[in-house]
Amino acid sequence: MSKQINVALIGNPNTGKTSIFNALTGLNQRVGNYPGITVEKKEGVCKLSRGIKAHIIDLPGTYSLNATSLDENIVIELLLNKNDKNHPDVAVVISDVENLKRNLLLFTQIKDLKIPAILVINMADRMKRKGISLDIELLEKELHTKIAVISTRKNTGIDKLKELITNYKELPTQQCIDINSIDPEYFGGLQNAFANQNLYKLWIVITQDVNFVNLDRKLVDDTSAFSTKSESELKKMQHQETVKRYQFINKVLQNGYIVDAASAKGLRASFDRVLTHKVWGYVVFFLIMLLIFQAIYDWSNYPMDFIDGLFANFSEWASNTLPPGTLTDLIADGVIPGLGGIVIFIPQIAFLFLFIAILEESGYMSRVVFLMDKIMRKFGLSGKSVVPLISGTACAIPAVMATRNIDNWKERLITILVTPFVTCAARLPVYLIIIALVIPDQKFLGMNLQGLTLMAMYILGFLTAIFSAWALNKVLRVKGRSFFVVEMPNYKVPLLKNVAITVLEKTKSFVFGAGKIILAISIILWFLATNGPRDTFHNATSIVTSQVENQNLTEEELATQINSYKLRNSYIGIAGHAIEPVITPLGYDWKIGIALISSFAAREVFVGTLATIYSVGSEEEDTIKNRMAQEINPETGQPVFNLATGISLLLFYAFAMQCMSTIAIVKRETNGWKWPMYQLVFMTGFAYITALIAYQLLK
């Protein structure tokens, strides 16, 4: 019978925890969030020998068990609470070979909780280059543990780690330091009061605000069996504990960890000098962004056209092969074009996430955060706003939730209010299709003009966010500032497996998350476009036939006229025409108006909506791009998607608050409807005005 054990991966940030997690679990992993907070939760399963399965949980990076953030608190809660279903049978503490001394602080604390712990010394491939040599036998003896020396890059040491996890019961549970020695009188009293509890666990409970079910802090404070200490005395004792731990670590490493400085080679400082430079840092960042957006257009054209054609053929096949009837029409004209409207963007989304994953894996993203922090400060935002704003490029929802780490309420509010301006992944499909339609596929200064336009849209979103923050800062008058500390990890060549898993996960989330909404909306839109309330809809064939009696139309032309007449008199056509007076000044027809309204559910619904509406109104199956390009304004005889309309649409989508989920999350985070409503009115009003000006100037 197979047995399952819980394994917690714990370690300082940037020690390669995720690489080890990926190496252990492969694709058997699930990403979610811890309930109530926005800290990412990664779980996976690893098959070990003797039929044992390990349930691996990748805990947030933490420097010690002295929690100062939500992330760190999660680690402590899990380690202390034996009733938690994820409480580890064994803790795998990941350390980075170059920062072993600092990483061992956490290890010694976990050891002192008497949780079986394995020490992983990661990034072993860097040892030679850095002149590091380890005496593993000595380290194992002194630290009372088993050690796995791993290089995920060279794929070495993982089997050893699996073997150690399998045999976790053989791990020694001796403690590293005796906490009692810090203040024998105090700890003696504490132990007497709670004779059955681990003394170090009691100490952690006293010094942290943790949700420890068997023994809460109040109970400890109220106990008169030992003398309690003031907060400052407790802090002093914590410092003494840290000093004691480092004394222990220094002694252990004295003989077990040797660094030969003469043979060490390091390029990090030289790289940092350029990449975080006050001028060159931004130049390099700009060039990297330029390269990314050029590549997104140049590389993804072929797969995009292939997918577009595939869906058009699939739609035609469904129409010709399935038995004629309404269900077949729904599939051929509603479901398939609607889904095509999202699947077509898989190549671009995958490329975007590929580049982001490479930047993160290489260690460059931390330098970007550092550079952005400098800019933010000038506009009244502080460092802690950087992470939400940068993560807003993926999606505004987790970004708004990430603002919980900002202590100052006004600063947090400003960040919440401006984050939806940052270009999220949902805007990308809208930008891509409109840019492809209205911006010529030409070179400008040797660069693709379409790629440059896409980059300009990202810059526009970011600049609007920071200028809005500056304006709000003047209105709300933020006084105190929160501080932000970011660790600069070493530069690394990105690990292919990690990059591949990230791209796969993110693309899957994007397609399946938005896909369900798009499918549902496409079905409803198709229904509303193929049914109508009045006689004009039901008698469309006879009305149109009598109208065009004198014209010599072919059968195909007549069918197109009938379809167009029916669409105009369908439920959706009536609704679209009702809003036309509001959107005509922006250069949009009623069909675009319907797409604008439906994309309030999620921006990426825009393309699927147009694909469905155009599909219902046309006799022939065609690609989404061709359909949009061929759409003609009956009044002007010009293409609907021309430069003026296109720029107007781009600006509308750049600024409008078109995401119901973001409104919902802002309501929750600000505890009321006041701020999301301000945000909705301001952003949509601003979007309308800029789109109006752009169209009127360019038309």
Added chain:
Amino acid sequence: MDIQTILVYIIVLLAFGYLVLKYAFPKVLATILGKKGNSSCGGSDCNGCH
């Protein structure tokens, strides 16, 4: 009314119901779909997929 039309009405109702539940009653939708906890778009354990 033929079988295809009946099926279309059912599908349209399901699609409409899905959107109403997703945006107005996300917790009910999570329960119906058998998701653990209160997973929903923009909910506590949202992972930002939409």
